[in-house]
Amino acid sequence: MPLLEFTDKGIYCAAGKFYVDPWLPVDDAVITHAHADHAYTGHKRYLAHHLSREVLLYRLGDITLQTVEYGETVFKNGVAITLFPAGHVIGSAQIKIEHKGEVWVVSGDYKVEDDGVCTPFEPVQCHHFISECTFGMPVYKWKPQPEVFAEVNSWWQNNVQNNLATVIVGYSLGKAQRILQNLNLDIGNVYTHGVIENTNEALRRNGIVLNPTHRITQESVKDEVRKGIIIAPPSSVGTPWMRKFAPYSFGYCSGWMTIRGAKRRRAADRGFVLSDHADWTGLISAIDATRCESVYLTHGSTATFSKYLSEIGFDAHEVHTLYGTEEDDAPVPTAEAKLADNNSQEPAKSVANEGGEV
Ligand SMILES: [Zn+2]
Numbered sequence: 213m214p215l216l217e218f219t220d221k222g223i224y225c226a227a228g229k230f231y232v233d234p235w236l237p238v239d240d241a242v243i244t245h246a247h248a249d250h251a252y253t254g255h256k257r258y259l260a261h262h263l264s265r266e267v268l269l270y271r272l273g274d275i276t277l278q279t280v281e282y283g284e285t286v287f288k289n290g291v292a293i294t295l296f297p298a299g300h301v302i303g304s305a306q307i308k309i310e311h312k313g314e315v316w317v318v319s320g321d322y323k324v325e326d327d328g329v330c331t332p333f334e335p336v337q338c339h340h341f342i343s344e345c346t347f348g349m350p351v352y353k354w355k356p357q358p359e360v361f362a363e364v365n366s367w368w369q370n371n372v373q374n375n376l377a378t379v380i381v382g383y384s385l386g387k388a389q390r391i392l393q394n395l396n397l398d399i400g401n402v403y404t405h406g407v408i409e410n411t412n413e414a415l416r417r418n419g420i421v422l423n424p425t426h427r428i429t430q431e432s433v434k435d436e437v438r439k440g441i442i443i444a445p446p447s448s449v450g451t452p453w454m455r456k457f458a459p460y461s462f463g464y465c466s467g468w469m470t471i472r473g474a475k476r477r478r479a480a481d482r483g484f485v486l487s488d489h490a491d492w493t494g495l496i497s498a499i500d501a502t503r504c505e506s507v508y509l510t511h512g513s514t515a516t517f518s519k520y521l522s523e524i525g526f527d528a529h530e531v532h533t534l535y536g537t538e539e540d541d542a543p544v545p546t547a548e549a550k551l552a553d554n555n556s557q558e559p560a561k562s563v564a565n566e567g568g569e570v
């Protein structure tokens with residue numbers, strides 16, 4: 213009987229009687245990170261990294277939550293559980309599970325580049341590695357982060373000179389803070405959508421120091437906001453909330469911006485290739501560093517990636533989970549993107565030129 217098994221509720225450890233990132237209600241849930249496809253509501257008890265604490269409480273309400281540091285071991289029914297940094301978002305962890313000499317690691321989502329905001333990814337040796345592979349295709353190759361933010365900052369500067377507002381879109385836990393901490397604040401102020409600011413506030417309550425932000429409210433002065441930059445979540449794209457900043461230029465930060473057409477589908481003026489997941493070489497280097505015998509792939513390009521891993525000598529398996537549905541994970545076009553696709557084969561419409569109408 214292997215130490216971990218894949219059940220219809222999630223990844224289960226029978227010896228320890230707990231689940232990792234279960235999607236149906238269970239008694240004991242160990243949570244890799246606070247994104248919605250990993251931290252579901254309805255469990256009796258939660259265990260997570262302490263930097264996930266305030267975001268989990270904000271998102272899931274009044275839950276019974278035990279938190280630990282990286283490297284701190286806790287036992288459940290004699291099974292050792294230790295969290296290690298996953299480098300994905302603040303508070304994200306890989307879960308190392310050890311019992312009678314058998315070691316498994318559940319990666320959750322991860323990236324190997326140090327983003328300067330969350331604790332960098334740390335490879336953990338194990339026999340069996342349960343890995344994501346959101347971007348498990350060779351076409352996905354990230355530029356170093358400083359290059360991407362040099363592009364973002366010069367785009368922003370240009371918009372200010374052209375009297376355009378600047379809206380940059382990234383999901384609220386992870387991308388938003390990475391953007392915030394890498395903007396050149398000599399250019400102007402940073403404004404935030406309420407959803408982003410609520411997450412920032414939760415992180416600040418957790419002791420994380422973030423750059424100053426101004427929450428957008430009814431009272432925000434449009435001419436002032438135009439000189440700054442607005443960080444907004446994907447859900448705000450194409451809404452009246454966003455249109456009120458017109459004329460504006462709208463940039464989208466995602467690994468999916470690698471793919472031709474992704475920018476157009478999201479009606480963005482600029483697509484910045486920036487992901488909180490590992491790229492093709494990042495995935496391979498991470499898996500290699502675990503020195504594992506077998507790899508289980510939970511979500512992403514599982515077919516392509518497992519085939520490749522088998523070819524280079526790993527015992528690789530695809531498994532079915534419900535992960536990969538958070539906004540940055542999911543390549544599925546949104547409703548309005550589908551609409552845009554149906555409308556025409558026309559090249560990307562510039563939001564700025566259209567006066568903000570999308
Ligand atoms: Zn995630």
Ligand SMILES: [Zn+2]
Nearest residue numbers: 249321536541
């Ligand atoms: Zn995920």
